[in-house]
Amino acid sequence: MEQVTIKDIAKMCGVGVSTVSRAINDHPDINPETKSMINQVIREQGYVPNNSARNLKRTEAKTIAVLVKGMNNPFFTSMVKSIEKEIKKKKYAMVLHHVEFDEDELDAALELVKEKRLKGIIFLGGNFNHSEEKLGHLKVPFILSTVGCISDVISKNTYSTVSVDDVKESYRMVDYLIQSGHKKIAMITASVGDGSIGKLRLTGYKQALQANQISFRQELIRPMKDTLEPYSMENGYQVTKELLESGEEFTALYVISDMMAVGALRAIHEAGKKVPEDYSLAGYDGIELGRYITPTITTINQPIEEMAKETIGLLFDILAGKKQHQHKVFPGKIVVRESTKKI
């Protein structure tokens, strides 16, 4: 595997390595002729600079990383796209990295920082309950965007967050269902062990019930299955199926994510029932699919574009020393579509 290096190119061109380096990196101090000659040879040889060596040598690179937990959720896909657009505007490079639900995003971040000389990190999704000690090792500024609850152990001024108020938005949705005449509202939420987003949204649910003098019934709360992929259609499908078969009465079903709501939709259909005639169905996230599926799904829309803008804007302001770490909360928007109705 005789890989061609910068030295080989230099030799072939009869110049020094630094000259080749200058040609590659568009340095000013170089004769245009030598430069084009070198580029010619580079192309012929199919020479590609070794990124490892570059990263090793470079003191700082204009790159920021985006770490996504849970690649299956299309909500994050949209988020990443918006973020990427913003990063490109700033003439920075983005590296995208997925971590599985059972992986440690902080470990991944720590590695990436060393490897790529990152300027900053954006975490998307997941829970992020890490010890302060370990977090202390992460020296670059980072922003938690759409991340679940953060253990309050960590002082809030070491990082930023950008998200919607999950309790409030969840409240908004449940309250809307109640105002629509629903009293028996079932909910599919995160698994019991999950202390994050699922818990917050459940809190919103409880508050809405309480504010409307409806008593809370544990039987209506259905955690997603640990045995299936979290937030997946299959998970929503199975849980809904069990709910229906349990015979538990309800008129509305509030599902913690749109993807799961799609599964719920199918389970209801297969049970011979209709949405919204027999059951109203509400989701959360505002993914694209919710607008295309029939019936279209009533949901809480997270302002993806704005959140992405804010995330990047904030990160760069912090990098420039213009701002301190902050905790931005964006208002969600309830989008009423075909899957819910008044009763």
Add this chain to the structure above:
Amino acid sequence: MEQVTIKDIAKMCGVGVSTVSRAINDHPDINPETKSMINQVIREQGYVPNNSARNLKRTEAKTIAVLVKGMNNPFFTSMVKSIEKEIKKKKYAMVLHHVEFDEDELDAALELVKEKRLKGIIFLGGNFNHSEEKLGHLKVPFILSTVGCISDVISKNTYSTVSVDDVKESYRMVDYLIQSGHKKIAMITASVGDGSIGKLRLTGYKQALQANQISFRQELIRPMKDTLEPYSMENGYQVTKELLESGEEFTALYVISDMMAVGALRAIHEAGKKVPEDYSLAGYDGIELGRYITPTITTINQPIEEMAKETIGLLFDILAGKKQHQHKVFPGKIVVRESTKKI
């Protein structure tokens, strides 16, 4: 940004760097006591080895890369998951890399090989029409899995392919529609410029028509829009909408991908028509969503699991020198669901 290096750890432990290195990499020649002592310090300091330096020094790494073109298609997500499982079985590491539709996957591959010392590459999706010259620079074995047509300029024994026969499977689907009594079959295919998968599937369509003595009508062929994201729901939605508004008559609509079929479904619904009562609808890919949406979508199922297994198996056999490059074709399977009916 004083990052702690292996030297610092060595100094702290009062040992040499090589000893630390041995501790990190589970080398045999090391005293268990020193090893645990070193690991202790490493944890305390939150030391993380620099991957760039490792990759630079290492002669070979047990990693293979998967390059995906078009991250929005859930079909690839499943494929990647299956592939990852297989790679892990072999005790190799996988690096996943997304490239946009307008990026050059070969450039990305060339970079990655140098940077990560890859053993092999798997390309997923896209077209892959590269010059033989440029392809020659890619020294590691690679496999094209579910990739569109490959320019026949390149000699077939420099790479492997694993895929279904797009012409045949497309034929199968269209023939099924014809056997179900459909004669006016509209099709949504790739944009005109795209000489890949779209073209092959169109060929299958034409052949099926011909075999059944149905004349081909250009008006029924609707390319996806270049202005929208390829293979997206929105694209399927818009194209179907135009098709319906054009007044062109048809009884079945065959869409080149399930994701676009979802968009088509919505467009038909909004036009006040029903699937399958007014129009039969068929997709291609066999994504999970097709089983959950109502009506469930008749489609061509690609045997993801088997293809993933074969892809990895083949790659490792080639690496071991046990096999030459091959071109495996898997049979697709038509899955008849609710979205089509006999007329």
Add this chain to the structure above:
DNA sequence: TTGTACGCGTTATCAT
């Protein structure tokens, strides 16, 4: 404008 030489953090090789 161009070339030489050093160092980035790590692993591999060789002594010890």
Add this chain to the structure above:
DNA sequence: ATGATAACGCGTACAA
């Protein structure tokens, strides 16, 4: 079992 040291491929300060 352990330590010193030479690479790995590149960017860059400095000399020419």
